[in-house]
Amino acid sequence: MAKKRVLVACGAGIATSTVVAKTIEEMAKANGIDIDVKQIKISEIGFYEDDADLLVTTARIQKSYKFPIIQAHSFLTGIGVEDTKKKIMEELNK
Amino acid sequence: MRDITFDESLILYDLEAETNEEVLTKMARNLASKHLVKESYILAVIERERAFPTGLPTQGISVAIPHTDIQHVNQKAISVAILKQPVEFGVMGENDQTTPVQIVFMLAMDEAHAQPTLLQKLMQLIQDEQALKYILMEKNKVKLKHWIRERLGIQ
Numbered sequence: 001m002a003k004k005r006v007l008v009a010c011g012a013g014i015a016t017s018t019v020v021a022k023t024i025e026e027m028a029k030a031n032g033i034d035i036d037v038k039q040i041k042i043s044e045i046g047f048y049e050d051d052a053d054l055l056v057t058t059a060r061i062q063k064s065y066k067f068p069i070i071q072a073h074s075f076l077t078g079i080g081v082e083d084t085k086k087k088i089m090e091e092l093n094k
Numbered sequence: 095m096r097d098i099t100f101d102e103s104l105i106l107y108d109l110e111a112e113t114n115e116e117v118l119t120k121m122a123r124n125l126a127s128k129h130l131v132k133e134s135y136i137l138a139v140i141e142r143e144r145a146f147p148t149g150l151p152t153q154g155i156s157v158a159i160p161h162t163d164i165q166h167v168n169q170k171a172i173s174v175a176i177l178k179q180p181v182e183f184g185v186m187g188e189n190d191q192t193t194p195v196q197i198v199f200m201l202a203m204d205e206a207h208a209q210p211t212l213l214q215k216l217m218q219l220i221q222d223e224q225a226l227k228y229i230l231m232e233k234n235k236v237k238l239k240h241w242i243r244e245r246l247g248i249q
Contacts, residue, residue, distance in 0.1 A: 011146030014203045015161050016186070019217050022210045039207050042146065059146050060187050073187040076159075077150050078221035 004035045004092050007052045007067075009059070013041035016058040020072050024056060027085060033092050054091045098212065098248055099130055099171040102235040106175040114149075114183045114195070115140050118160055121173050121200045131202050135166035139200070147184025151193040155226040158183040159216070161201035170209070172216075173200040174242065176230060197229055215246045 006024060010017040017039045028035045040048065042059050049066055058073045070087050074080040106124065111117040122136040142162040149158045180194035199216060203209065219225050225245065232238040242248075 011142055012161055012163050012203075014164060014206045014208075015159065015201055015213055016148075018207055018210045019213045021207075022214055058187055060189055071187055073150070076186065076217050076220065077152050078217075079152070 004033070004054065005052045006035055006037045006092075007045065007048055007055045008037060008039050009042050009045055009055060009057045009061075011042055011059055013039055013044070016073070016076055020056055020058060020075050023072075023075050024088060027088065028092060031089065031092075035092060054088075056088060098209065099169055100173075100239070100243060100246075100248055102239045103128065104171060104173040105235050105238060106173065107233075107235070108178045109175040109198075110178045111181055114143065114158070114181050117158075117175065117177065117181055117195075117198055118143060118200070121160075121175050121198060125171060125173055125200070125202055130167070130169045130171040132166050132168060135162060135202065138162040138166045143184070147186055147188075149183030149185045149193045149195055150220060151185060152220055152223070152226070154223050155197060155230065156180070156183070156193040156195045157197045157199060157220050157226065158195045159199050159201060159220075161203060164204050164206060167202045167204040169202075170204045171202040172246070173202075174198070174229070174238075175200070197226060212246050212248070219245050 008017045008021040021037050021039045052067050055069045056072045072084050074084040118140050125131045139162040143160050175198040180196050182192040183195045185191040
């Protein structure tokens with residue numbers, strides 16, 4: 001299976017995406033999945049259209065892209081974390 | 095790498111404001127007055143909050159974590175404000191929802207992808223109802239400073 005390329009995006013690409021990226025990296029490691037995580041700003045998503053398998057974000061994305069989008073602000077609020085993790089794992093295992 | 099700045103001068107008690115812009119302006123001005131951020135940070139953080147709101151409705155006490163691009167920052171810092179009255183902030187990741195915020199953690203970060211451990215600890219703190227209650231209740235700034243520094247693992 002090819003290494004999954006995961007984009008993690010937030011408004012500034014510095015704070016919430018850092019937390020989400022770290023959580024995903026830890027999840028992947030715990031499940032023995034090799035992934036490539038790239039942390040970006042929302043405004044940069046378009047540049048990665050052809051270079052990602054999944055987008056995880058803390059913001060609201062109105063546009064649609066070639067890859068699926070998962071909302072992960074549960075990683076910040078703690079509400080619905082397991083559900084979000086499940087969705088991400090399903091994509092990583094595809 | 096210099097450590098993150100957080101001292102009692104960056105803790106604002108009983109901050110009075112009608113709108114979230116007013117909260118952001120007061121907190122950002124305080125950071126700018128200490129030259130931790132540039133003057134441009136003030137408008138930038140307001141604009142960023144408008145485009146990408148940072149209000150987080152947790153189990154009970156809502157918080158917000160405003161921040162903006164690294165080029166507006168001179169030295170990384172955190173400022174904490176306890177609001178006199180809750181102020182509505184847009185909810186992160188939602189379109190038109192707002193949440194009445196009582197505690198604001200303003201982040202001034204000077205590099206991307208840095209401080210993951212500190213940020214993760216901050217998120218854990220935000221999810222800890224007892225911790226938020228303590229922050230609202232603690233009237234001694236020095237105690238609160240030490241307590242927050244310890245929780246966030248700031249040396």
